[in-house]
Amino acid sequence: MKITCIGGVGTVTGSKTLVESNGVRILIDCGQFQGLKSLRELNWEPLPILPSTIDFVLLTHGHLDHCGWLPRLVNQGFDGKIYCTSPTKDITKLILLDSAKIQEEEAKMANEGRYSKHEIAEPLYTVAQAEKVFPHFKVISPNESVALDAEIEAVFTNAGHILGACSIELRLENKAVVFSGDIGRDNDVLMFSPVKPKKGDYVFLESTYGNRIHPDTDPKTALEMYINNTIQKGGTVIVPSFAVERAQSVMYLLWQLKEEKRIPDIPYILDTPMGIGMLELFANNKKWHRLHQEEFTSMCKMFSMISDYKETIEVIYNKQPKVVIAASGMVTGGRVLSYLERYVGLAETTVVIIGYQGEGTRGRQMLEGAADIKIRGKYYEVKAKVVEIETLSAHGDQKDLINWLSDLEQKPKKVFLVHGENEPADELRKKIQEKYGFDCVIPMMGQEYEL
Incomplete structure (x- = not known):
C-alpha cells in the first residue's frame, strides 16, 4: 500500500x-x-x-x-x-x-x-x-x-x-x-x-x-462583555463566522444571553445565505447535534436573516448599533468583507474572531495586529478592536x-x-x-x- x-x-x-x-x-x-x-x-x-x-x-x-x-x-x-x-x-x-x-x-x-x-x-x-x-x-x-x-x-x-x-x-x-x-x-x-x-x-x-489548550473562559461571558461594551460606545459587533456550525453555535449562545437579559434588545443579524441554509440542515438532522426543537425555533426568531445583497447594503449603512454574524470565518471572502470595508476603520467597532485563522488570511492578520488589511484591491486601516474567543473553536x-x-x-x-x-x-x-x-x-x- x-x-x-x-x-x-x-x-x-x-x-x-x-x-x-x-x-x-x-x-x-x-x-x-x-x-x-x-x-x-x-x-x-x-x-x-x-x-x-x-x-x-x-x-x-x-x-x-x-x-x-x-x-x-x-x-x-x-x-x-x-x-x-x-x-x-x-x-x-x-x-x-x-x-x-x-x-x-x-x-x-x-x-x-x-x-x-x-x-x-x-x-x-x-x-x-x-x-x-x-x-x-x-x-x-x-x-x-x-x-x-x-x-x-x-x-x-x-x-x-x-x-x-x-x-x-x-x-x-x-x-x-x-x-x-x-x-x-x-x-x-x-x-x-x-x-x-x-x-x-x-x-x-x-x-x-x-x-x-483552549482556555476555560466561558464564551457566553466573553460575548456578553464584548457586545455590551461595544453597544455602550454606539458601535457594531462583527463576527466573521464559518457558515457551517460555528454561526449556529454563536446564534445559540446569543439567544441564551438574550433570554437571560444579559445583552440589549438591538438587531441581531445573520448575513450568510449558506449559514441560513445550514439552519434547515440542523432542523433535518436532529440526531447529529444537541439542540432541542423548541430552542432552535426560538433562536431563529431572534435573528434577522439576510439573503439578498441589497439588504446587506441597507444594514451596512444603517448606523444603529447591531451584532452581525457574516461569513467567511477566516475573512477570506464572503459578505463579511463588505461589512469590514465600512466598519473596520471605526474605533467603536468590535470584530470577534471565533475560529482557527489560517496563515496568510485576513483574520490571522487582524489577530496579529495588522495596521491595515487589503480588501478587493484597496487597503483599509484597522481601527476596530479585534478580539478572539478561543473557546468557540x-x-x-x-x-x-x-x-x-x-x-x-x-x-x-x-x-x-x-x-x-x-x-x-x-x-x-x-x-x-x-x-x-x-x-x-x-x-x-x-x-x-x-x-
Missing part, C-alpha cells in the same frame, strides 16, 4: 491524501488551499496523478478545506463515487455552490476594477462546474462497513466538529488505516463528542491546535487530540500528524510520544509512504 500526502500537510488547508492498494486509488478528502498566496496558487496546479485514475473519494466532512477542490477534480476527469454521510453531502453542496458563486463574483469585480494581475481574472471553478460534482455522491451511514472493493472496506464514525463530520477507518491488506478528519471538542456547544478509534495500525491525525485542542488516541487497543505502527502548521504539529508529536510512546512523523507536501 502506498500513501501520498498531496495536501493538508504543513498547513490546515487543501486536505488530500491518496491511498493506493492493489490497483485501487482512493482519495481521502479533496480540499481547497486557502491563506498564503503560495498555498492558494496550488489550487491551480494539477494533481500528481490523473483524476481519471482515482476510483473513490471519501469525504470526512463538508468544510471548504476538505471538499473545495472537487469541482476541479471532476472537471479534470474524475468519474468515480464520492462517499460521505448525508449531512456532509448537503453541506458540501452548499459550500461548493457558495464558493463558486463567490469566485465568479470576485473574478467579475477584479476585471471591472482592473485590480487583478492577470489580463483576465478567472474563477477557480464556476457554479456549473460545481453542480457536476453532485451526481457522484454516494451517501453512507456512520458505523456501517462499506465495501469499496473485494478487499477494501471503509467505516465512518462521528468526529464531532460539524454536522456529518466523521473519521474514516480503511480496512485493507490486513491493516486498519485511520484518518481522523477534523476532530471536534469533547464539550462543544452543539456537537456530540468525537468517537475514539479502537484499532489503527496507522493513524493520520489532524494537528490544527497541536500546541494550544470547532477544533479539539491539544488535550482533545491526545485523548482521541486513548482507546486504541494496540500501539499503532505509526502516527502521521497532518492538517497543521509545522510548529503545532511538532509540539503535538512530542506530547504524544511522551504520553503513549507512539512513533510520530510529520509528513511533507508530496511525501510518499509505503505501508
Whole structure:
C-alpha cells in the first residue's frame, strides 16, 4: 500500500491524501488551499496523478478545506463515487455552490476594477462546474462497513466538529488505516463528542491546535462583555463566522444571553445565505447535534436573516448599533468583507474572531495586529478592536487530540500528524510520544509512504 500526502500537510488547508492498494486509488478528502498566496496558487496546479485514475473519494466532512477542490477534480476527469454521510453531502453542496458563486463574483469585480494581475481574472471553478460534482455522491451511514472493493472496506464514525463530520477507518491488506478528519471538542456547544478509534495500525491525525489548550473562559461571558461594551460606545459587533456550525453555535449562545437579559434588545443579524441554509440542515438532522426543537425555533426568531445583497447594503449603512454574524470565518471572502470595508476603520467597532485563522488570511492578520488589511484591491486601516474567543473553536485542542488516541487497543505502527502548521504539529508529536510512546512523523507536501 502506498500513501501520498498531496495536501493538508504543513498547513490546515487543501486536505488530500491518496491511498493506493492493489490497483485501487482512493482519495481521502479533496480540499481547497486557502491563506498564503503560495498555498492558494496550488489550487491551480494539477494533481500528481490523473483524476481519471482515482476510483473513490471519501469525504470526512463538508468544510471548504476538505471538499473545495472537487469541482476541479471532476472537471479534470474524475468519474468515480464520492462517499460521505448525508449531512456532509448537503453541506458540501452548499459550500461548493457558495464558493463558486463567490469566485465568479470576485473574478467579475477584479476585471471591472482592473485590480487583478492577470489580463483576465478567472474563477477557480464556476457554479456549473460545481453542480457536476453532485451526481457522484454516494451517501453512507456512520458505523456501517462499506465495501469499496473485494478487499477494501471503509467505516465512518462521528468526529464531532460539524454536522456529518466523521473519521474514516480503511480496512485493507490486513491493516486498519485511520484518518481522523477534523476532530471536534469533547464539550462543544452543539456537537456530540468525537468517537475514539479502537484499532489503527496507522493513524493520520489532524494537528490544527497541536500546541494550544483552549482556555476555560466561558464564551457566553466573553460575548456578553464584548457586545455590551461595544453597544455602550454606539458601535457594531462583527463576527466573521464559518457558515457551517460555528454561526449556529454563536446564534445559540446569543439567544441564551438574550433570554437571560444579559445583552440589549438591538438587531441581531445573520448575513450568510449558506449559514441560513445550514439552519434547515440542523432542523433535518436532529440526531447529529444537541439542540432541542423548541430552542432552535426560538433562536431563529431572534435573528434577522439576510439573503439578498441589497439588504446587506441597507444594514451596512444603517448606523444603529447591531451584532452581525457574516461569513467567511477566516475573512477570506464572503459578505463579511463588505461589512469590514465600512466598519473596520471605526474605533467603536468590535470584530470577534471565533475560529482557527489560517496563515496568510485576513483574520490571522487582524489577530496579529495588522495596521491595515487589503480588501478587493484597496487597503483599509484597522481601527476596530479585534478580539478572539478561543473557546468557540470547532477544533479539539491539544488535550482533545491526545485523548482521541486513548482507546486504541494496540500501539499503532505509526502516527502521521497532518492538517497543521509545522510548529503545532511538532509540539503535538512530542506530547504524544511522551504520553503513549507512539512513533510520530510529520509528513511533507508530496511525501510518499509505503505501508
